[in-house]
Amino acid sequence: LFARIVLIAGLLSAGAAPALAEDGYDLWMRYPATTIAPDSVSVRGDTPMLRVAAAEVRRALPAQAGAIVLARTAEVADLKLPTATLGDEGYLIRAVRLNGRPVTLVTGNTDRGVLYGAFALIRQRATGAAGDLTSAPRVKLRVLNHWDNLDGVVERGYAGRSLWDWWTLPDYKDPRYVDYARANASLGINGTVLNNVNAKAESLSPRYIAKAAALADIFRPYGIRVYLSARFSAPIELGGLKTADPLDPQVAAWWRAKADEIYRAIPDFGGFLVKANSEGQPGPRDYHRTHADGANMLAAAVAPHDGIVMWRAFVYADTDPDDRAKQAYTEFKPLDGRFAKNVIVQVKNGAIDFQPREPFHPLFGAMPKTPLMMEFQITKEYLGFATHLAYLGPLFAETLASDTFAKGAGSTVAKVVDGSLEGHTLTGIAGVANIGDDRDWTGSTFNQANWYAFGRMAWDPSLSAETVAREWAAQTFAPAAVAPAVAMMMGSREAVVDYTGALGLAHVMATGHHYGPGPWVSDLKRPEWNPVYYHKADKRGIGFDRTKSGSNAVAQYAPPVAAKFADPATTPPGELLWFHHVAWDRRMPSGRTLWADLVGHYDAGVAYVVGMRTRWDTVKPVVDAERWQKTASFLAVQQREAQWWRDASLAYWMSVNGLPLPAGVAPPP
Ligand code: GCW
Structure with a gap:
């Protein structure tokens, strides 16, 4: 009791303002x-x-x-x-x-x-x-995509359960919804898609429209519009129709009525986000219609209300088993110019799936008549979930700065996305949210920086990753911790690339959950589910030949880019194995063999994590105990797992190439 009285007295004497939360x-x-x-x-x-x-x-x-x-x-x-x-x-x-x-x-x-x-x-x-x-913002739609299911589970979410308590909405309005809106408004984020792109039709039922409307009311003063992911087959599931064929007048009428119903509840509803004909989701292709047919039908339903349709280009089916990276371009490029005015096609930063590093998606620059919006993944599905520290600012910046050469040198992805390259006014950037109901929102302190960086760079795609890191750190930590935190952050994403598989390797993670190494996996039903399909390592070499002698995916880029990627000598080393099958003993710009370089990268990744731990130790006196300890514990996990990635991967590569470890590298224990 005495201790409590002292505590209360202490709080009172500290003044009326609440203490800063250490959590x-x-x-x-x-x-x-x-x-x-x-x-x-x-x-x-x-x-x-x-x-x-x-x-x-x-x-x-x-x-x-x-x-x-x-x-x-x-x-x-x-x-x-x-x-x-x-x-x-x-x-x-x-x-x-x-x-x-x-x-x-x-x-x-x-x-x-x-x-x-x-x-x-x-x-x-x-x-x-x-x-x-x-x-002033350079991009019009700055939108979070929540992959939140109606049952509260967040797909690829590592920060607890969904913020949206569908059970108590619309009556109970958790004050946390306001804090969510404040945080987004502070960055200029002006839209949020509440539910998973793997959507349930029920999210468009009257019950859920009322719940979404309650959130929209809370977010409105903060400038945030609500959007919903729409399941393409909803007219069947909710409307009792026999078909969801986009050219069927009854289907179109059902969607028009549904849009009218939503706009009655949410007058400034933003529109729909759609994942169609990808990973088992229904879509227009089920009826032998195109993505444009599907998108335009929905666009017509929301057009009278000034709504838009964000139609995803992430189409992943078993249609192009020779190279999954080519699918989106193959399906969408021919549709350029066939989308309605209020449709924007949402394209992931790379052609596979949010890997630690991917070359920019070949659709950027390839559809001049169609507004394209960027989709980044803020949640770290392939970069160590919430436990590993990986600041994504450099990943965002690298993609945005990539030159598509669509209209000559300087035709950067940023200029495609901000509309300036082709004069589009409907422009957007989406980020798959890393937010859940954890006390710290994002599962770790440093993951907050990724939400922050997404918002800031969506507002201004030309901001440097370091500027943004510095800004965030200055608002997050005491002055003495800012420089060490920024130093940790700036190389952290590259470290993940290094210890998970550098030089353009991709999709070498464990199956399903995508956490930890799995380059040896080869027995999954579809060929392109298996890591061996992506690295193609054999006794001779490693990497995916995407040149003419292989899948020729390089041809999807503008000629100068295609030429650069077609030749291993001009391909940036960081993307080498993405485009080429390279001999283990090829001489690299470093003067070492490919094998020695690869091993060096694994080691560098582990060493970087060790360095982050040392830096973090130095700030212990100036960071509150709770945030310091959680980060310190996570860094210890990260070091252990970086070593696991390195050692398991090297053991596997050695079983394939029969090579010894280069001199100076310790063998896996
Ligand atoms: O990255 C993959 C994820 C899926 C996700 C899909 C997509 C929402 O593993 O969980 O589903 O991409 O982007 O649609």
């Missing part, structure tokens, strides 16, 4: 204990969005923040600010005089611009930056 619940919004006097922040206008913007600033900024005014540009027109470039989501932050008084003005052409400006001001102050700021 990571506050994400990068770890606001100071004593905040700005409420009347130092004034708002011109009164709307739900302006109210939450002001509330956030009041909550976030320290006492000495000075006077702050939030207002739409129309309210401060007399200042003649340069607001033309802000569009309807951008913001401007400036030191100005209003009514003779110096203030920091946060403005935008719309409430939404003001909201994003408010969060930008908070970020600016928290990261120690200063000065005027102008920014």
Whole structure:
């Protein structure tokens, strides 16, 4: 009892503000204990969005923040600010005089611009930056995809169960939904797909529409629109129709009525996301129709309400067993120009499936008449789930900076995605969320950085991974921990590449759960389920020949890119085995053989993890105990498992190539 009294007395004397959560619940919004006097922040206008913007600033900024005014540009027109470039989501932050008084003005052409400006001001102050700021997003749809099932299980989710408590919605509104919205708004994320792309028809039933509407109501003031994944066969399952054929008028009418019903409940509903004819999901091809037929039929249903359809290009069936990497291009490229105006095709960053490294997807740049949106995977299905530390900023940046050469040099994936290459205005980036109901949202502290980086780079695809890492770390840790954290983060994804299989190896993981090594797996029913199909290691060499002498997947790229990838000498070493079957004794740019290089990469990956542990030890005095310990424990797991990846993989490669370990490398225990 005495201890409790002391504790309570201590809390009281610490002031009214709540202590920062050591469990990571506050994400990068770890606001100071004593905040700005409420009347130092004034708002011109009164709307739900302006109210939450002001509330956030009041909550976030320290006492000495000075006077702050939030207002739409129309309210401060007399200042003649340069607001033309802000569009309807951008913001401007400036030191100005209003009514003779110096203030920091946060403005935008719309409430939404003001909201994003408010969060930008908070970020600016928290990261120690200063000065005027102008920014507008380069991508229109910045969307999370939740692979959340209606039973609460998150497919490929490693942070607990779904945030959405479908059981108590729509009546009970967990306050956590608001914090979710705040976190997303702080990054400029403006859409969320609530349910798994492996969708159940029931998610479109009246019961679930009401639940989704409750979430939409909560998210609306934060600028976040709700979308739903649609199961293509829903007209059969929910509507009792005999078919889901997209050209059947009854089917189209069913979807129109369904869209009308959804928009009655959610007037700003964003639209549908669809996975069709992939991994057993139903789709238009079941009726010998094209993806365009399917997408356009749904697009017509939402068009009267300004809705859109995000149609995924991840088509994975047994139609092209010689090279799975070619399927999406083969099916979609011929459909360029045949999609309705409100359809955007959502393409994964690479042609296989979110591997630690993949060359950019050949569809980018190949469908000039069709808006393409990027799909990144924030959840680390193939990069060690929540336990391994892998900062994905470099992966996102690498893909976005890749040059498609679609219209000559400089035709980067970023320019395809932001629409500037072909003049598209419907643009988007999706991220498969890593969020669950764990206290720290993402299963680990450093996984929060991946959510953060996704949002920031969706807003501005030209941001560097390091800038974003620094920003995140500055808001997440004490100043003394920032540099060590950033140093850990920056090479962490490459380390995962190294210890899971470098030089362009892919899909060498264990079956099903995708955790840990499995390059030896060869007995699964379909050829392309087996890792041996991807690495094709034999006595002579290793790698997938995707040149003319092999599957010729290189031909799916624009000629200069195809030429580069067709020749092992000009293929970047990091993608070598993706495109070529290479002799074990081939001389690499390093001067060593391929085999020696590969072994070196495995070792480097393990060594990097050891280095992260050492760095993390140095910040122990400045990181709270709970977050420090969880990360330290996970790093220990990561080291053990990096060694497991290396040793198991090397033992297998040695059983294939019969080669000894290069000198200087310790044999697996
Ligand atoms: O990466 C694979 C995953 C599946 C996922 C699928 C997809 C949602 O292993 O779990 O299903 O991709 O992207 O549709």
